[in-house]
Amino acid sequence: MAVKDIFKAVLEFDEAKVSELTRKEMDAGSDIQSILNDGLISAMDEVGKQFSEGVLFVPEMLMAAQAMKAGLGVLKPHLADTDNKPKGTIIIGTVKGDLHDIGKNLVGMMMEGAGFNVVDLGVDVDTDKFVQAAKDNDAQIVALSALLTTTMPAMEATVASLKESASGVKTMIGGAPVTEAFATKIGSDGYSDDAPGAVELARKLVAA
Amino acid sequence: MIVIGELINASRKAIGAAIEGKDAEAIKKVARDQFEAGANYIDVNAGIFVGEEPAYLQWLVRTVQEEVDAPCAIDSPDPKAIEAGLEVHQGTPMINSISLEKERYDKLLPILAGTDLRVIALCMSDEGMPETVEDRLKIADKLVNGLIQKNVKVENIFVDPLVQPISVNNTFGVEFLNSVEEIMKRFPGIHTACGLSNISYGLPARKFMNQTFMVMAIAKGLDGAIMNPLDQKMMANIIAAEALAGKDKFCMNYLKAFRAKKFEF
Numbered sequence: 258m259a260v261k262d263i264f265k266a267v268l269e270f271d272e273a274k275v276s277e278l279t280r281k282e283m284d285a286g287s288d289i290q291s292i293l294n295d296g297l298i299s300a301m302d303e304v305g306k307q308f309s310e311g312v313l314f315v316p317e318m319l320m321a322a323q324a325m326k327a328g329l330g331v332l333k334p335h336l337a338d339t340d341n342k343p344k345g346t347i348i349i350g351t352v353k354g355d356l357h358d359i360g361k362n363l364v365g366m367m368m369e370g371a372g373f374n375v376v377d378l379g380v381d382v383d384t385d386k387f388v389q390a391a392k393d394n395d396a397q398i399v400a401l402s403a404l405l406t407t408t409m410p411a412m413e414a415t416v417a418s419l420k421e422s423a424s425g426v427k428t429m430i431g432g433a434p435v436t437e438a439f440a441t442k443i444g445s446d447g448y449s450d451d452a453p454g455a456v457e458l459a460r461k462l463v464a465a
Numbered sequence: 466m467i468v469i470g471e472l473i474n475a476s477r478k479a480i481g482a483a484i485e486g487k488d489a490e491a492i493k494k495v496a497r498d499q500f501e502a503g504a505n506y507i508d509v510n511a512g513i514f515v516g517e518e519p520a521y522l523q524w525l526v527r528t529v530q531e532e533v534d535a536p537c538a539i540d541s542p543d544p545k546a547i548e549a550g551l552e553v554h555q556g557t558p559m560i561n562s563i564s565l566e567k568e569r570y571d572k573l574l575p576i577l578a579g580t581d582l583r584v585i586a587l588c589m590s591d592e593g594m595p596e597t598v599e600d601r602l603k604i605a606d607k608l609v610n611g612l613i614q615k616n617v618k619v620e621n622i623f624v625d626p627l628v629q630p631i632s633v634n635n636t637f638g639v640e641f642l643n644s645v646e647e648i649m650k651r652f653p654g655i656h657t658a659c660g661l662s663n664i665s666y667g668l669p670a671r672k673f674m675n676q677t678f679m680v681m682a683i684a685k686g687l688d689g690a691i692m693n694p695l696d697q698k699m700m701a702n703i704i705a706a707e708a709l710a711g712k713d714k715f716c717m718n719y720l721k722a723f724r725a726k727k728f729e730f
Contacts, residue, residue, distance in 0.1 A: 356594055358594070
């Protein structure tokens with residue numbers, strides 16, 4: 258089963274091999290959905306799992322994501338011809354006053370790897386911009402990042418505004434000082450302490 | 466090496482609980498342990514207590530200084546909290562930290578102006594995190610000149626070039642190291658200091674990598690560190706690296722450490 262080879266190539270972090278195998282599968286007429294879901298996305302799930310277990314580390318997660326993206330690049334022009342839809346749209350950003358982007362980027366990358374459409378607003382993002390982007394993109398989830406204890410109140414304000422905007426959008430939060438208890442306190446729909454956990458949470462929130 | 470002991474930080478669970486429960490003995494023990502291990506400054510941070518930070522920080526300064534005869538590094542971006550700490554501090558503390566982020570810069574500069582306070586100047590601006598030597602030097606230039614114009618002595622300034630994780634970009638180590646060298650060269654008399662554990666974020670065996678990175682940074686001129694002084698291997702690495710970098714006349718400090726069994730773990 259050659260889709261399995263694509264899965265394996267992602268776990269070997271081999272960008273060129275993933276592209277080549279994906280192209281071959283396409284030419285052989287394999288189901289595009291299967292290449293995407295059983296090959297690329299499920300490989301990233303395995304990477305995420307191994308990362309959470311402490312088997313793989315950040316540089317390997319980055320390399321796997323690059324390899325996965327290479328395969329996705331081959332598939333993309335043909336995805337439009339199928340009834341494939343993105344798994345959902347997620348707005349992500351670091352809250353006002355906070356310039357840290359590494360954690361946010363890892364989470365965004367893993368969400369893309371899971372097939373979500375990710376709109377990254379960058380760092381130091383004010384509440385209005387989150388609300389507007391959620392509306393403009395018809396997003397299911399807004400994911401907020403903060404690395405500083407001093408910017409956690411900005412999270413609270415943004416979560417409150419998103420709720421008020423009544424678009425039905427879900428919120429999730431994360432970052433070094435953030436805890437489950439804080440998420441509950443400010444009324445966020447969820448919290449995760451790592452990137453693979455954030456993917457799992459996003460899937461739950463979209464399905465809910 | 467000017468060691469700033471980092472352990473009294475409210476975001477560490479045991480410390481947060483000790484602060485909230487006003488457990489002076491627990492705080493004093495951590496202060497004493499760090500002081501005896503060689504800390505020159507005891508960092509105090511009550512950042513997780515929104516609204517209560519000034520009162521808690523003042524209590525921390527008082528508690529630490531009841532126990533050890535060392536200055537504190539008052540760790541907060543909030544001028545109100547810093548002033549509360551300064552009110553009760555004996556001797557000359559360090560402020561951790563000013564940066565080029567406009568709000569922080571404008572609020573902290575008046576506190577520092579014309580004083581003998583030591584200050585950590587973090588290379589961060591509203592434009593984001595610096596990645597290259599050039600990014601860092603641009604920020605350092607503005608920060609150092611801004612402070613000097615307000616009559617802060619160059620020898621009281623500790624520039625923190627900002628460590629970024631090597632796991633996400635393999636140039637981040639070299640760019641930091643070369644920044645240390647360039648800052649030390651460009652501003653004679655200045656210090657550099659940093660919390661360097663961020664270098665190993667996302668990697669295993671972090672302590673090992675941090676210890677190695679410290680040695681490399683000392684070779685480039687780093688002379689201050691916000692760190693855990695109870696990490697004996699790290700302290701030993703510093704002593705050996707400073708001797709190798711020519712900062713230890715007749716290797717006296719190295720020998721003293723040997724006789725005090727600091728190279729036996």
